[in-house]
Amino acid sequence: MPSGPTAPHRVVTLLTDFGTVDGYVAVMKGILVQRAPDTVLVDASHEIAHGDIDGAARALGRYWRHFPPGTVHLVVVDPGVGTRRRGLALEAEGRFVVAPDNGVATDLLAQAGAFTAVSLEHVDAPPGPVSRTFHGRDLFAPAAAHLGSGGSLRDLGPPVTEPVRLDRSMARTEPDGSIVGRVVSADRFGNLLTDVPGRRLDGARAVWIGGREITPAGTYGDVAEGETVALVNSDGAVEIAVRGGSAARTLSVGRDAVVRVSYR
Amino acid sequence: MPSGPTAPHRVVTLLTDFGTVDGYVAVMKGILVQRAPDTVLVDASHEIAHGDIDGAARALGRYWRHFPPGTVHLVVVDPGVGTRRRGLALEAEGRFVVAPDNGVATDLLAQAGAFTAVSLEHVDAPPGPVSRTFHGRDLFAPAAAHLGSGGSLRDLGPPVTEPVRLDRSMARTEPDGSIVGRVVSADRFGNLLTDVPGRRLDGARAVWIGGREITPAGTYGDVAEGETVALVNSDGAVEIAVRGGSAARTLSVGRDAVVRVSYR
Amino acid sequence: MPSGPTAPHRVVTLLTDFGTVDGYVAVMKGILVQRAPDTVLVDASHEIAHGDIDGAARALGRYWRHFPPGTVHLVVVDPGVGTRRRGLALEAEGRFVVAPDNGVATDLLAQAGAFTAVSLEHVDAPPGPVSRTFHGRDLFAPAAAHLGSGGSLRDLGPPVTEPVRLDRSMARTEPDGSIVGRVVSADRFGNLLTDVPGRRLDGARAVWIGGREITPAGTYGDVAEGETVALVNSDGAVEIAVRGGSAARTLSVGRDAVVRVSYR
Numbered sequence: 021m022p023s024g025p026t027a028p029h030r031v032v033t034l035l036t037d038f039g040t041v042d043g044y045v046a047v048m049k050g051i052l053v054q055r056a057p058d059t060v061l062v063d064a065s066h067e068i069a070h071g072d073i074d075g076a077a078r079a080l081g082r083y084w085r086h087f088p089p090g091t092v093h094l095v096v097v098d099p100g101v102g103t104r105r106r107g108l109a110l111e112a113e114g115r116f117v118v119a120p121d122n123g124v125a126t127d128l129l130a131q132a133g134a135f136t137a138v139s140l141e142h143v144d145a146p147p148g149p150v151s152r153t154f155h156g157r158d159l160f161a162p163a164a165a166h167l168g169s170g171g172s173l174r175d176l177g178p179p180v181t182e183p184v185r186l187d188r189s190m191a192r193t194e195p196d197g198s199i200v201g202r203v204v205s206a207d208r209f210g211n212l213l214t215d216v217p218g219r220r221l222d223g224a225r226a227v228w229i230g231g232r233e234i235t236p237a238g239t240y241g242d243v244a245e246g247e248t249v250a251l252v253n254s255d256g257a258v259e260i261a262v263r264g265g266s267a268a269r270t271l272s273v274g275r276d277a278v279v280r281v282s283y284r
Numbered sequence: 285m286p287s288g289p290t291a292p293h294r295v296v297t298l299l300t301d302f303g304t305v306d307g308y309v310a311v312m313k314g315i316l317v318q319r320a321p322d323t324v325l326v327d328a329s330h331e332i333a334h335g336d337i338d339g340a341a342r343a344l345g346r347y348w349r350h351f352p353p354g355t356v357h358l359v360v361v362d363p364g365v366g367t368r369r370r371g372l373a374l375e376a377e378g379r380f381v382v383a384p385d386n387g388v389a390t391d392l393l394a395q396a397g398a399f400t401a402v403s404l405e406h407v408d409a410p411p412g413p414v415s416r417t418f419h420g421r422d423l424f425a426p427a428a429a430h431l432g433s434g435g436s437l438r439d440l441g442p443p444v445t446e447p448v449r450l451d452r453s454m455a456r457t458e459p460d461g462s463i464v465g466r467v468v469s470a471d472r473f474g475n476l477l478t479d480v481p482g483r484r485l486d487g488a489r490a491v492w493i494g495g496r497e498i499t500p501a502g503t504y505g506d507v508a509e510g511e512t513v514a515l516v517n518s519d520g521a522v523e524i525a526v527r528g529g530s531a532a533r534t535l536s537v538g539r540d541a542v543v544r545v546s547y548r
Numbered sequence: 549m550p551s552g553p554t555a556p557h558r559v560v561t562l563l564t565d566f567g568t569v570d571g572y573v574a575v576m577k578g579i580l581v582q583r584a585p586d587t588v589l590v591d592a593s594h595e596i597a598h599g600d601i602d603g604a605a606r607a608l609g610r611y612w613r614h615f616p617p618g619t620v621h622l623v624v625v626d627p628g629v630g631t632r633r634r635g636l637a638l639e640a641e642g643r644f645v646v647a648p649d650n651g652v653a654t655d656l657l658a659q660a661g662a663f664t665a666v667s668l669e670h671v672d673a674p675p676g677p678v679s680r681t682f683h684g685r686d687l688f689a690p691a692a693a694h695l696g697s698g699g700s701l702r703d704l705g706p707p708v709t710e711p712v713r714l715d716r717s718m719a720r721t722e723p724d725g726s727i728v729g730r731v732v733s734a735d736r737f738g739n740l741l742t743d744v745p746g747r748r749l750d751g752a753r754a755v756w757i758g759g760r761e762i763t764p765a766g767t768y769g770d771v772a773e774g775e776t777v778a779l780v781n782s783d784g785a786v787e788i789a790v791r792g793g794s795a796a797r798t799l800s801v802g803r804d805a806v807v808r809v810s811y812r
Contacts, residue, residue, distance in 0.1 A: 050350025086578025
């Protein structure tokens with residue numbers, strides 16, 4: 021990672037469902053800047069749908085490894101604040117995650133090799149009472165600042181061996197050889213991302229979704245404007261898209277819709 | 285604040301109601317980067333509702349003191365651009381604010397001890413005519429860049445002793461000992477923030493709002509999913525929330541709704 | 549631009565229609581941070597409407613020159629991904645642009661003097677197959693990182709002499725001396741920006757739009773709350789606005805609506 025005479029800054033990314041208008045995210049940024057002044061803050065998103073742990077896990081799974089080792093990924097999508105859920109910090113492939121232990125690290129952990137995790141029990145909270153409603157301020161941002169300024173994971177609490185993981189569906193093969201999977205999310209463009217591995221599109225004759233038959237293709241440009249296409253997306257999975265439009269709206273389907281790939 | 289051999293960067297935070305799509309915020313960022321290249325820009329929000337001075341004041345009041353001394357908080361929520369309202373720069377507890385003099389500093393001033401303020405009359409505007417519609421570009425960003433690069437407050441204009449302040453309601457005690465306050469804002473989660481101090485929840489028997497009786501509790505986890513709860517929030521005030529839902533929607537109430545805390 | 553003993557960071561600005569929730573923007577930021585660790589990332593916007601090349605071009609045209617020389621403006625509004633459209637990098641007045649060659653640089657090129665442009669054919673893509681759906685990750689962010697870390701434009705591909713440009717309407721003079729133009733965009737506040745040069749408001753008797761006659765004025769404060777006004781905006785063009793409201797909503801007009809300035 022070093023690339024010159026001076027050591028590069030550590031990076032802290034932020035992913036929340038807070039929106040920005042209330043100033044809660046800015047509070048967390050202030051704590052990070054105050055406690056870890058040499059870190060660089062990078063907004064991932066603050067527009068995760070309220071309490072959408074699944075969506076946050078998929079977003080984090082997409083970007084975490086593109087950042088350099090030493091990066092701290094702070095995730096505060098925390099519908100369980102005020103319950104007994106643990107706070108979590110973990111390290112995998114040199115990157116850190118600080119988040120509630122509610123499954124937001126699921127996809128990252130599935131991609132990573134070994135990891136080390138701790139429960140956030142020894143975090144240096146800001147002065148004043150620890151709130152029971154805003155652990156982003158009182159627990160997670162301080163823990164991220166600790167790691168971002170070079171502090172060790174072990175200092176933050178005792179080991180955790182089994183972080184919470186979400187169930188992840190897997191496409192299955194039917195007796196007739198076809199593959200049946202499901203839509204795992206619709207992105208902002210209305211593209212339907214599935215759990216069918218992209219290589220399963222090789223030799224496919226048709227893709228069925230929402231009662232419609234869709235012709236497999238290489239990319240958007242292989243079909244006319246407004247036509248539906250099944251292709252391998254940038255995550256390496258089968259995706260249903262409409263060129264210049266929204267597949268979610270055109271097909272009236274969303275998360276959990278069944279998709280079938282047939283070969284004859 | 286210094287934490288190593290090199291001086292830390294100064295921070296400039298940005299809070300506006302501009303949205304981002306039109307590029308106006310990027311114009312301001314360009315001016316800041318060009319004039320104060322050693323500062324670090326931190327987005328607070330650009331999604332403040334159009335002209336919502338009250339909401340901007342509350343957000344700023346929440347985050348300003350979490351940033352280190354030397355930070356410049358730039359706020360451009362300016363429905364009065366093109367009228368005779370003054371531009372303002374002030375210093376309180378070592379942090380700076382640059383903003384229209386329309387009340388956006390109300391909550392910050394209420395929390396701060398002493399302050400020094402000036403009217404923005406000697407600002408070095410960009411080349412070309414000063415617009416009468418975009419003072420973020422022609423007045424406020426240049427003033428923030430001046431402070432962010434170490435310039436003095438006094439250089440920016442003559443002293444102001446009475447910045448504009450918004451009226452702030454205060455909960456009052458009724459003859460029967462109950463407290464009557466009001467909702468001051470609903471946050472993105474639909475939580476209803478009130479002007480009743482959190483300590484007034486001690487010994488309370490019930491909280492009434494929108495014709496409904498709500499049981500006081502410690503935190504979200506003390507009630508079942510979907511139930512309404514009154515608790516002390518992270519600002520130290522009474523808040524009405526629905527676990528896993530939106531109190532604003534569940535109760536159909538919003539800003540200015542009356543809330544009553546009774547003790548018998 | 550240098551302003552002290554250390555060289556300033558290079559800046560990379562980001563403008564996309566990706567939204568942030570899916571993590572695609574964070575992927576691009578990770579690549580930039582990893583490959584060009586000394587650059588500073590500045591969000592312009594990620595909320596450009598899906599595929600709105602025209603809107604992106606206008607936003608970029610507004611902010612590009614406010615950033616210092618050396619800045620890289622990365623624009624990924626790319627409805628043609630997966631078609632044969634080229635990738636483009638160009639330099640004008642010391643600033644760089646990296647974008648699909650689809651017209652997003654139209655307004656910048658109209659303002660700039662000379663420029664140099666190349667087709668992105670020699671970009672060092674991330675490991676793994678180059679996707680046919682996410683060139684922000686596989687083409688544009690790597691090219692921006694190359695420029696941001698001081699690499700040369702020429703390294704990225706062969707010269708392009710005619711980047712794609714959007715048609716831009718121009719207001720015209722009628723036989724009776726009046727000016728007829730059109731609305732080119734409505735901003736977030738509902739202000740209607742036109743292609744009529746601001747100086748044409750000098751001596752104007754009336755401005756007509758949507759069947760309504762509007763009195764020219766200097767600024768918002770010259771009319772009462774809720775009244776419609778025609779003024780010279782911060783881009784130097786005629787703008788129709790409603791004080792404290794939305795002209796787009798009040799007049800029920802939008803992009804392409806005809807506007808007429810008459811002098812007698």
